[in-house]
Amino acid sequence: ILNVEQSPQSLHVQEGDSTNFTCSFPSSNFYALHWYRWETAKSPEALFVMTLNGDEKKKGRISATLNTKEGYSYLYIKGSQPEDSATYLCAFPYNNNDMRFGAGTRLTVKP
Amino acid sequence: DAGVTQSPTHLIKTRGQHVTLRCSPISGHKSVSWYQQVLGQGPQFIFQYYEKEERGRGNFPDRFSARQFPNYSSELNVNALLLGDSALYLCASSLFTLNTEAFFGQGTRLTVV
Numbered sequence: 001i002l003n004v005e006q007s008p009q010s011l012h013v014q015e016g017d018s019t020n021f022t023c024s025f026p027s028s029n030f031y032a033l034h035w036y037r038w039e040t041a042k043s044p045e046a047l048f049v050m051t052l053n054g055d056e057k058k059k060g061r062i063s064a065t066l067n068t069k070e071g072y073s074y075l076y077i078k079g080s081q082p083e084d085s086a087t088y089l090c091a092f093p094y095n096n097n098d099m100r101f102g103a104g105t106r107l108t109v110k111p
Numbered sequence: 112d113a114g115v116t117q118s119p120t121h122l123i124k125t126r127g128q129h130v131t132l133r134c135s136p137i138s139g140h141k142s143v144s145w146y147q148q149v150l151g152q153g154p155q156f157i158f159q160y161y162e163k164e165e166r167g168r169g170n171f172p173d174r175f176s177a178r179q180f181p182n183y184s185s186e187l188n189v190n191a192l193l194l195g196d197s198a199l200y201l202c203a204s205s206l207f208t209l210n211t212e213a214f215f216g217q218g219t220r221l222t223v224v
Contacts, residue, residue, distance in 0.1 A: 004153075032210040043115075043215040044154075044201070051210065089153055093209035097167030099144060101153030 004092050006102035013080050014110055020076045021105040023090035027071030034091040035064055035075055038104070044089060047075075080109045113137070115204050115216035123222045124192050132187040132219045136204030142166075143185040144213065145177055146201040154201055160185055161208055189221075197223045 005024040013019050025033060035047040048057040053068040061078045077084055087104040094100050116135045124130050136143050142161040146154035159167035160179035174190045183204075189196055199220050203213040 006153075034213070036215075043217050044203075046212045046214065049210070049212050091153075096209055097159060098169060099146075099156045099159070099167070099209050101146075101155070103151070103153045 004102040010106040023073045025092040030068045031096045036089040039086040117216035134202030140204035142205045148199045
C-alpha cells in the first residue's frame with residue numbers, strides 16, 4: 001500500500017473505557033510514523049514520532065506501538081476521559097519528502 | 112515562546128483570483144510544510160521547505176507555489192482559484208525534515224466563491 005489507512009473511522013466510548021486505534025502504512029522505505037491529536041477548533045498536536053521497529057512510547061494514559069516490518073502502529077488510550085475526545089491522525093513521510101496522513105479516527109468519550 | 116502563526120485566519124476569494132497565505136515558524140525551526148485539509152479527510156501534503164529549498168511536493172497542480180524566506184517564514188501562493196480550493200490550509204514547522212515532530216498553526220480557512 002502507498003497510502004496511510006486508519007481504523008476505525010469513528011469510535012464512541014464511555015468514560016473510563018480503554019480503547020485503541022490502528023494505523024497501516026507502507027512497510028518499505030520506512031523513516032518515521034507520526035501520531036497527532038486534533039481537537040475541534042485547535043491545531044493538530046503531536047503525540048509521538050516513532051522511528052524504530054518495536055518502539056513503544058507513552059504519554060500519560062496514551063501509548064503507541066510500532067511494527068515497521070508489517071506496516072502498522074497501534075494507539076492506546078487507557079481509561080478514556082471526555083477531554084480525550086478528538087480526531088487522532090497518523091502520518092507517514094513517504095520517501096522522506098511526502099507526508100501522508102490517514103483520514104483519522106474520530107473518538108468521542110461520553111461522560 | 113510563540114507557536115506557529117498563520118495569517119490570515121479566514122479569507123474569502125472569488126474564482127480566478129490569486130491568494131497568498133503566510134506562516135511564521137517557531138523560532139529555531141528551519142522546516143515549514145504546507146497542508147490542505149477538507150472536511151472528512153486527513154491533511155493533504157502540498158510542500159515542504161527546509162533551509163529555504165523545496166524538499167518535497169505533493170500532488171497539487173502548478174497553480175500552487177510556495178517559498179521560504181531567510182528568516183524561515185513561508186508563503187503559499189495559489190493562482191486562478193477554483194471552488195475546489197476551498198479548504199483549511201495548515202502550516203507546520205519542525206526543526207529538521209519530516210522525521211521530526213511538527214508543530215501546527217491554527218490554519219487559514221479559505222473560501223472560494
